Structures are given as structure tokens and as C-alpha cells.
Amino acid sequence: MNPPGWLVDRLPEWARSIRFRYTLLYSAVLFGLAAFVVAALYLVLLMALRGEPVSTGNRGKICDLQQVPPQCFTIDVFSARELERRVNTQTLAKLRNYSFGALGVLFVASLGVGWVVAGRVLRPIGRITAVARDIQATDLSRRIELPGPDDELKQLADTFDAMLARLDAAFAAQRQFVADASHELRNPLAIIRTNVDVALADPHADPDDLRHAITVVKRASDRMARLVDDLLALARRQEPVFEHEPVDLGAAVAEASDDFVVPAAARSIVLDRAIAPEVMVTGDRDALKRAVANLLENAVRLAPAGSRISLATGSEGDSAWIAVADEGPGIALDDQAHVFDRFWRADKARSRADGGTGLGLAIVRQIVESHGGKIRLQSKVGLGSSFVIWLPIASTAPDPSSRPSPAPALTPADRARTRPSFDPPSD
Amino acid sequence: MRVLVVEDEADLADAIARGLRRDGYAVDVAYDGDEAVDKATINDYDVVCLDLNLPRIDGIEVVRRIRADSRRPSPRVLMLTARDSTRDRIAGLDEGADDYLVKPFDFDELKARVRALLRRDAGRSGALLRVADIELDSSRHEARRGGHQLPLTPKEFALLRYFMSRAGQVLSQEDLLEHVWDENADPFTNTVRVTVMTLRRKLADAGDSQPIETVVGRGYRLREQP
Helix, strand or coil: CCCCCCHHHCCCHHHCCCCCCCHHHHHHHHHHHHHHHHHHHHHHHHHHHHHHCCCCCEEEEEEEEECCCCEEEEEEEEHHHHHHHHHHHHHHHHHHHHHHHHHHHHHHHHHHHHHHHHHHHHHHHHHHHHHHHHHCCCCCCCCCCCCCCHHHHHHHHHHHHHHHHHHHHHHHHHHHHHHHHHHHHHHHHHHHHHHHHHHHHHHCHHHHHHHHHHHHHHHHHHHHHHHHHHHHHHCCCCCCCCCCEEEHHHHHHHHHHHHHHHHHHHCEEEEEEEECCCCCCEECCHHHHHHHHHHHHHHHHHHHCCCEEEEEEEEECCCCEEEEEECCCCCCHHHCCCCCCCCCCCCCCCCCCCCCCCHHHHHHHHHHCCCCCCCEEEEEEECCEEEEEEEEEEHHHHCCCCCCCCCCCCCCHHHHHHCCCCCCCCC | CEEEEEEHHHHHHHHHHHHHHCCCEEEEEEEHHHHHHHHHHHHCEEEEECCCCCCCCCHHHHHHHHHCCCCCCCCCEEEEEECCHHHHHHHHHHHCCCCCCCCCCHHHHHHHHHHHHHHHHHHCCCCEEEEECEEEEECEEEEECCCEEECHHHHHHHHHHHHHCCCEECCCHHHHHHHHHHCCCCCCHHHHHHHHHHHHHHHHHHHCCCCEEEEEECCCCCCCCC
């Protein structure tokens, strides 16, 4: 039971505490029970004593034999009953008075006991509050770690701890991201600044030196521009799904891949496209195109000249898939878990020089997951890599809980064929 | 003074090298940690400008390995990094860096810090070196003798600075080649002898005695007293 708001506001702080309310409730209940028992006892006694008196109502004669003639009186038994009744009434009145006294004492005692017991029971909550307050003010790495038996309060504290762990991890990831992002932005900035400083400090710099410095500055600023684009793409797409529209997957993928025909041809890479028609998904067309473009960009950048890149789409059951397979350098098994991390690079120096920002695959994963899909990677060093995106098909209605499941297996043997083939997702 | 620039961003490494060379330093460049350790085992560097975040071996490991090499005098290490948290700075300094500069930096600040590190070895304060009547201001890139400005080329300036930071010591041609010339210098030419000769002529023109004397069979010495 909660007291009305206007009353709570007027109470002093101690009277607003759970401890006080708990004490009050406890002693009220105890008092009520005790009063009921006493009242019942009293009533039972009352009924018992008001009934027939103990002595039976016989009439008798008492005669004084010392007098002559002896005098006899008839004794009225009813007057003895009256006497008993009086005694009983007095006893009951005493009982009532003592009972009231005892109830009073009981009430005071129950308040005291209730206060102490409530304090004892609620002490862990005080501890939880104190630690939680402390954590909020200091750092999220601390935990409440409530000792004691696995009761409701321990469960509460453990729930807090689990929440703190999640918060801590989320904040740490955010901090790490900001640190990584600033690190990645500072490097091109340092290149620009140092080249400008050095070029400006030389009053006799010849045009070639200056041209070189300007070329370097342009290169670095291009890199920064790409990085800023990617960072913004990541930051904007924190929402679950950005657009809800039916997307013809085949058409979107074909459109995204058109941009890579020329760059691939320039490196004499064959871009094989096997796009299934009429596969509809729900989501953001531009985002899906970007995901495919990022995969193709990596493939075109990293695959050796004269190799083959396969792009295919299709559907299996209630899932649609997009696959991009290349014959590039491949990704070592240890690194495969990290390729979707932000700013992760297989070979920092090489991919940076090639123009990679280290965010491409992180963006792909974010787009795919925000569509309720999954991305899978299979790769062998020296043979190539293949990425497969699974998305829920539109007809089954977008339902974030029904994620398409696992790993299509793509073996090097599969990839060796002209058209990639993929196993359907299996549960 | 010989400097090793270790930085995986080639555009940055080359710009730093170009800027430092113009100031008369002998500068070598390494683009990754392995190359840096290799170069530091072969050559004697006075200062290493080291990027913390390198492919393969990171900067801290490079410092550790350079410091572990007891055959050579340990160079001063200026750590360059894009990480600016206090924890990163502490880690860098604890692992043996002498100074720390966060990217992006002002190139003049980089030069000032390199000069400051070099002064620690020379045991002098200020950018001004003074031996007898010769004065050298490395921040303004000027040298004077008896008040007359010396018209020195960057290489001659660097050579004079090295002599002045080790005044009174006999320096062999190998010492000079090691500390004033970079790895592109051909050890079999007489470039050291020629540069010492032109420096001596310019010094003699500005005063009435020759402060750099030849110690036969051992090398050269800058006299501390006129």
C-alpha cells in the first residue's frame, strides 16, 4: 500500500522510508491479530461465565437450634447466583483492562521489533544503493557483489551487476571507437600539417618540391574525406532499420556492381555476375547497395590482376543471399573473427596505402544486422575469400526475431567453379 | 647529428626527413619496426623519432630492442603517436621514450624537441652552443665567430654543431661519418675530409686562428681554448 502523494511530500524523510512503512504495517498487522485473539478470548469467557452459575438452584432450610422453639429460614439460592455473577463481571472487567494494557505494550514493542527487523532485512538494499551511487560517481568497472544466500535481494544485486557489466562493455567499446577514430583521423592530419610546414619553411623550394607536397596533401585529405564519410555512415546507422521499403535485391545488387565493371576491367579482373531475378527483401535499398559495393570494393582492391570475382544472389527457403567471392590473398583463420571489427586491417601499411579506411566491413555488418540478416565469411590464405549475406525475404514479413540461420558453406572447390554454389541455410 | 625517423606513413616519414635534413641533420628513414631495429643495430643514432603504432613490431617493442643492444650508446627516443590519452603517454615514457609528441604536431615543435634531446647529451642548456669565440644557434640556424656570421652550408653547419657538442674530444672520420652523414653517404669518398676542410677555411676567414686541429692518425679536435 502506498500513501497518497500529498501526504508523502509532507512527511519527514525517515517517515518516507520503506523501513518506516514496513514497521508500521508489521505492527498494525500484529496488533490487529493480537486484538482479535484477545477479543475472541474475552467473548468466549463472557459467554461461559454468563451462563448457568456453577451451583445448582436448590431451595434449603437453615434452622437455629439453640433457640426454642428453633427458628428456621428458607435460604434463597438465587442470591448466591447473583453473587457469582457479580464476581464474574468484575473478573471480566479486570481481564478487559489488563488486555487493553497488554495490547498497548504489545503495540509499542512490535513497533520497536518491527523497526529493528525491517532494518536488518533491508540492510542489503542500503548496501546496493550505496555501491550503486559510488559506481555512478566513480567508474563502471566496480560491481556490487552482494554476499549472502541466493535470495531476492541477491538476485537484485546480481541483476545490477549484469547490467553494469553490459554498460561497462558498451562504454568501453564506445571509448575505444572514439580513440580509434581520432587515431585514424590524426594520421592524415599529421601528414598534411607536416608537409605544409616543411614546404612553407623553405623559402627557396622549387616547383617540383611544392607540387610533391601538394600531391601528398591531396592524397591525405582524400583519405580523410573517405574516413569521415565512413564514420558518418556508421554513426547514422545506429537505428535498427533506416527505411522500410520493398527492395528488388537482384536489381539493387546489379546496380551496385555496375560501378565496379570498369575498375575491375582496368586490373584485368573478371567480374562474374549470376543474379537471380524477383527476390524481394524489405529494407533500405541504398544501404544494401552500399553493403554490396563495400564487399566488391575490397575484392577489386585486393584480388590479384587477372583473377576472377564472383557475385551471385539467390534465395533458399525464407532467406535471400548475396555472395561475393574473390581469388585474393585470403584471410588467416585467426584474423577471420576480427575482419568485421572497426578499424581492423589485415596489413595496416598495405591496406592504408591502398585507400582502405578499415571501416568497410564494419559498415557491411551493421547494414546486414540492421536488416535482421547475417554475414558469413569463408576464407583460405592464398585461395581467396567469400562473403555471404543472408537476408529475410520480404513475403515472410520482416520480423527481427526470425533471423536466418547459419553459415552457408562455401568450399574452395565450390569457388573454383565458374558459378559459385552455396548450401542453403540449415537450422 | 644523426636521426632515425621510424614511421609507417611514408608521406609523413619523408616530410619529416626532408625538414630535418634541411636543418643539417643526417636522417635515415625506416617504414616499419623491423627495419628500424635493423638500422639501429648497424648505425649510431643520436635521436630516434619513433611512431608508436607500427605494423609488425610496435614502437614500444622497437624501443625495448634498441635499448637492449648494449654494444651501442642508447639514442634519445622521441615518441610520435596519434594516441593522446594519459595512459598511452605513461606507457610510452615508462618503456624508455625520452619525450612524447602527439600527432598532428607543429614541425617547429618537433625540431625544438629534437634539439632539446640533443642538448641533454651535450649537457648544455639553451639552443645556443658556445666554444671559445664560436657561437652556434641551432634554433635560428646561425653560426658566428667573433661576431662575424659564418656562411655555412647545412652539412658544414651540422659538422660544426657536432664538433661543438663534443669540444675537446678527438673525433675520427668514422665518428663524423656516422653522426653527421646519413646512410646514403658513400664511406669510400673523401666527403668528410672535404667538408672539414671547407669548414676550417670558413672558420679561419672569420678569425685569426684555426680552432679545429688535426690529430695525426686519429682525427680532428675542436680546441676549447682559443
